[in-house]
Amino acid sequence: MLKYFILFLIFAFFSHNLTAQEIERRSQNVFFEIGGHGLIYSINYQRQIKGNWNGRGGIGFLRVIENETDKYLNFWSIPLDIRHEWKSKNERHGFELGVGVQLLIGSGNISSFRKRTDVFINPSLIASYKYYTKKNMFFSASFTPFYGTRSLTEESGYFELYDPMVINGTTIHLWMGLGIGYKF
Secondary structure (H helix, E strand, C coil): CHHHHHHHHHHHHHHCCCCCCCCCCCCEEEEEEEEHHHCCEEEEEEEEEECCEEEEEEEEEEEEECCCCCCEEEEEEEEEEEEEEEECCCCCEEEEEEEEEEEEEEEECCCCCCCCCEEEEEEEEEEEEEEECCCCEEEEEEECCEEECECCCCCCCECCCCCCEEECCEEEECCEEEEEEEEC
16 A cells, blocks of 8 residues: 555656646538639538648539530539638637639530540639637638639630639639538
8 A cells, every 4th residue: 555655656746747748629610612612612621730720621513404405514623722810809700811722523425525524723812701609600701713724634625614804815713602610
């Protein structure tokens, strides 16, 4: 018994000098976004990387069918980005700036695809406002312009979602989005 008591005293004496690693709880978000960086819509996961820096990945899908011909187009959207967030003192309001890339994969039998898969890697910018509720929900509004790049598989194809702004022969798409999510 005395042996255990002595071991306890030794442990107690030395343990106050021991420093445990500080475990940093990193915030994580899951959210649904219409428009924005995911193009038409996307389901996303965002994680705090370090300090106020966040990384995000998501996935979206769109299927377009021509009524007269039953031809179709499938588009997968994979938004990836890194952002820096500034929060208000009460942490209810946040503003984010970041850069990212939209990986777009299209396939179908609409004439421009000719039954082939087409891949676009579109660089983009992100400016986003977030409002956090007291119950860890949040709402966001974002401005996400992106550069419509050349197809990786089709020599002549550019990604054209609508009539874009053309600057020096390149396509700049001015895009916006709205989101709702949960922070944990």
